[in-house]
Amino acid sequence: MEGRIRDRYSQSILDQAREAFGIDPGDIEELGGFESYIYQFKRGEEEGILRIAHSIRRIPDQIRGELDFIHHLKSGGASVAGPLLTLNEDWVAVLDDGAGDFFVANAFEKAAGKHHKGEWSQPLLFEYGRQIGLMHNLATMYQPSHPAWKRLEWDDPVHLQVGDFIPEEDQRIKGLYHEVIETTQSLPRDRNSYGLIHQDAHQGNFFVDGSGRITIFDFDDSSYSWFVEDIALVLFYAVMGQEDPAAFTAAFLKGFLPGYFSEFDLDPKWFREIPLFMKRREIDLYAVIHRSFDVENLDDPWCIWYLEGRKERLDNGIPYLAYDFEGFDLQAYLQP
Numbered sequence: 001m002e003g004r005i006r007d008r009y010s011q012s013i014l015d016q017a018r019e020a021f022g023i024d025p026g027d028i029e030e031l032g033g034f035e036s037y038i039y040q041f042k043r044g045e046e047e048g049i050l051r052i053a054h055s056i057r058r059i060p061d062q063i064r065g066e067l068d069f070i071h072h073l074k075s076g077g078a079s080v081a082g083p084l085l086t087l088n089e090d091w092v093a094v095l096d097d098g099a100g101d102f103f104v105a106n107a108f109e110k111a112a113g114k115h116h117k118g119e120w121s122q123p124l125l126f127e128y129g130r131q132i133g134l135m136h137n138l139a140t141m142y143q144p145s146h147p148a149w150k151r152l153e154w155d156d157p158v159h160l161q162v163g164d165f166i167p168e169e170d171q172r173i174k175g176l177y178h179e180v181i182e183t184t185q186s187l188p189r190d191r192n193s194y195g196l197i198h199q200d201a202h203q204g205n206f207f208v209d210g211s212g213r214i215t216i217f218d219f220d221d222s223s224y225s226w227f228v229e230d231i232a233l234v235l236f237y238a239v240m241g242q243e244d245p246a247a248f249t250a251a252f253l254k255g256f257l258p259g260y261f262s263e264f265d266l267d268p269k270w271f272r273e274i275p276l277f278m279k280r281r282e283i284d285l286y287a288v289i290h291r292s293f294d295v296e297n298l299d300d301p302w303c304i305w306y307l308e309g310r311k312e313r314l315d316n317g318i319p320y321l322a323y324d325f326e327g328f329d330l331q332a333y334l335q336p
Helices: 011-020 060-075 122-139 157-165 171-185 227-238 245-261 268-292 301-307 310-315 330-334
Strands: 028-032 037-043 046-054 093-096 102-109 194-197 206-208 214-216 223-226
Touching: 011 037, 011 046, 011 093, 011 102, 060 102, 060 122, 122 194, 122 206, 122 214, 122 227, 122 245, 157 171, 157 268, 171 268, 171 310, 194 227, 223 227, 223 268, 227 245, 227 268, 245 330, 268 301, 268 310, 301 310
Parallel strands: none
Antiparallel strands: 028 037, 037 046, 046 102, 093 102, 194 223, 206 214
8 A cells, every 4th residue: 555545544534435335333344455445344234345445546437437347247247246336326435535635435246255275177267267258258348338437548647657666776677667568559459359358357356156156356457458468467366376387377278268268259369468468567566566665674475475586587588477478379278
């Protein structure tokens, strides 16, 4: 959490948000959150998730756009955690932060099940791929319900500000970041390859119930980008910590891609761009950690692990994942 957001947050903000959604004080529990404050709650027989973000990150219409997209996906049959209304039948509650800006509260259905941990079964991978493919299919038919609710493009200046947090001494990484952005901007865009995506659909952002059904949530980063970026980022996080990333990738895609292509027919040529999108996320995370934490006094275990040797890897142009995407043969993954 950015310090300037932490400094403006208070119990009063939480109480106003809670009251807007009709949540009793004893029926809410903090879950944490990296860029927003996240709580779980009960409202009668209903269970939900309350998110309180700051306008530094998202203005109300951007959040309405996120919720509008989720509503579109859910209406089309995708398994996503849908938005809940305030007592005034709005999707958001805008709360003055006392410093000229505001917090924005909204709520979602609580997804059934729990986080996936352990081995990836083939049925789970198929369902994971199927849900991502279905979301991409539905995205090709999506138009915001209000023009002001249109989500940002992936390269909107608001998003590219993250590059400002790469330390000045890391000039090679800054240069690499600009190269990656320029290369990505040169890619062609059409409705069958480019649209509104989740942009963070890793295993921390879905639950699995006892029947193997996946429910995806946390569309906070949703932006207009290439559909293949969602696949690249799914893989980016899935391979983290794997002893043999290449072997894991082959097995993962063998289960994931049949599910994906059962719902959406993405041109296989886009898989050649996976390393590009992975590199951008690798640098983004490096910058975000430097933005949000005192890296000289880190106590977050995941951030410590991620930064270990990361500067050297980026400086030396080492691929995030050593895998042959250039010679990608889709049929090899779709065959039984």
